[in-house]
Amino acid sequence: MAWNEPGKPGQDPWGNSGNNGGGNSPKKPNKNDDLDVIVKKVQDIFGGQSNGGGFSSIGGGVILAVAVIVWLLSGIYIVDPAERGVVTRFGAFVDETKAGPHWHMPFPIESVKIVNVDQIRTAEIGYRADNRSSRTGNVPSESLMLTKDENIVDVKIAVQYQVRSANKYLFNLSDPDVTLRSVVESALREVVGQSSMDFVLTEGRNEVVSRVQTLAQDRLDSYGAGLVITSVNLQDVQPPEQVQSAFADVVKAREDRERVINEAEAYANDILPKARGKAARELEEASAYHDQVIAQATGESARFDSIVSEYQKAPEVTRNRLYIDAISTVLGNTTKIFVGSDSGNNLLYLPLDKMVNQGTTIPFKPLSTDGTGTQAQATQTTNGTSQSSTRSNIREYLRNRELR
Structure with missing residues (x-):
């Protein structure tokens, strides 16, 4: 059944109980009626009076003052010691602030971006480390590189870096972290491409790391990235997995x-x-x-x-002297001597070995019985005097024999 059914007044949904011009059509609502009610309530709150549907001058001023104060207070910000604040005005760089409380003109005039310059950031080339699961994932598209001698090596490095200039870090490059990864990878490929496989795998590791850090830092500085590389660590360098067994044998x-x-x-x-x-x-x-x-x-x-x-000058004397010296030499080195007579019957044994040990003197017995009465005496002593004593005794014996 319709709201405005004939014969039932007061059923108009817009609240019009009477007819307009004797007809049954409803009266259209006035939207300003609800707005006037709201404005009146606001005026009552601030103590104002309705004046054509507007605010009083006192209430509007208070609202404006509070709004301005809140707007100005929104420009206060605090920078930590490890951070830098970059202030921009309508998107353009204005100032870089250090640690402490600061104020900038509130939005939308100025804004501030906080950058941590002491944070050690890490970029992984050739792998991705999952700290939660303690696993490392290999990225062959980054790790496989060609050496100077046309061999392939699998190189993984980790780069640690910091923000040197917050202004350059935010505005010079669209994505400085991605740029750093690309620069380091490019520098690594260049260094490996200029080195042999044996050099990279053995004694050249430290030199490769040093050259990569120097080359990458120079390129970042030329780009104005505002980043500084603190260290480059060679995580692993191996031949490709397919030839590792053969390389191990080599x-x-x-x-x-x-x-x-x-x-x-x-x-x-x-x-x-x-x-x-x-x-x-x-x-x-x-x-x-x-x-x-x-x-x-x-x-x-x-x-x-x-x-x-x-x-x-004297042949006979010289001959006898030579004979005596020869006999002295022979007898001085002999320990057993047998002496016989001219007839060949009588023999006399001289124990020179005992004479040398005891240092005694043993007289010679007569050597013949022909009445000549020859007699000799030999002496053998120790301590270096045996030879001289023997020589003197033999000389005396021969002299007596010649005289007789």
Whole structure:
């Protein structure tokens, strides 16, 4: 049933109980009626009176003052010691503030962005580390690189860096962190491409890291990235997984070669000095023997010349002297002597070995019974006097025999 059914007044949904011009059509609502009610309530709150539907001057001023104060207070901000505040005015850089409370003109005139400049940031090249699961994921598109000798190596590095200039970090590049990753990867590929595989895998690791850090930092500075690289750490460098077993065999063979070379060098270092010393000693001994033989020959020659000269002066005496010296030399080195008579019957054993040990004197018995009465005495002593004593006794014996 309709709201304005004929014969039932007061059913108009717009609140019009009467007819307009004798008809049953409803009266259209006036939207200003609700707005006037709201304005009146606001005026009542601030103590104002309705004046054509507007605010009183006092209430409007208070509202405006409060709004201005809140707007101005919204420009206060605090910067921590590890941070820097970058203030922009309509999007353009104005100032960079340090630690402490600061104020800037509120939005939309000025705004501030806080950047942590002491935070150590990390960029991983060739892998991604999951700190929650302690696992590392390999990224072959970043880690596989070609060396100068046309070999492929799998290199993973971690780069740690900080923000040097907050202004440059925010405005010079659209995404400085992504730019740093690209720059470091490019520098790493350049360094590896200029090096051989053995150099990268063995002794050249520290040099590769140093060159990558220097080259990447120079490029970041040329871009004005506002970043500084604090360290570059080589996480791992290996040949590709498909050839690691063959490469392990090559490395083992190289290590065996180095070990054998080192052992050979150690053996040579041990043998060569000994051989040189032995050769030098033999040369010295030969030289000494050479000098000794020459000196001895020279002495013998001079002695022979002197003996010849004396023999020419007194042949008999010289001959007897030579005979006595020869006998003295022979008997001085003999421990057992048998002496026989001219007839060949009587033999006398002289225990010279006991005479040498005891230092005693044993007289000779008569050597013959032909009435000549020859007698000799031999003395053998120790402590270096045996030879001289024997010589003197033999000389005395021969002298007495000649005189008789």
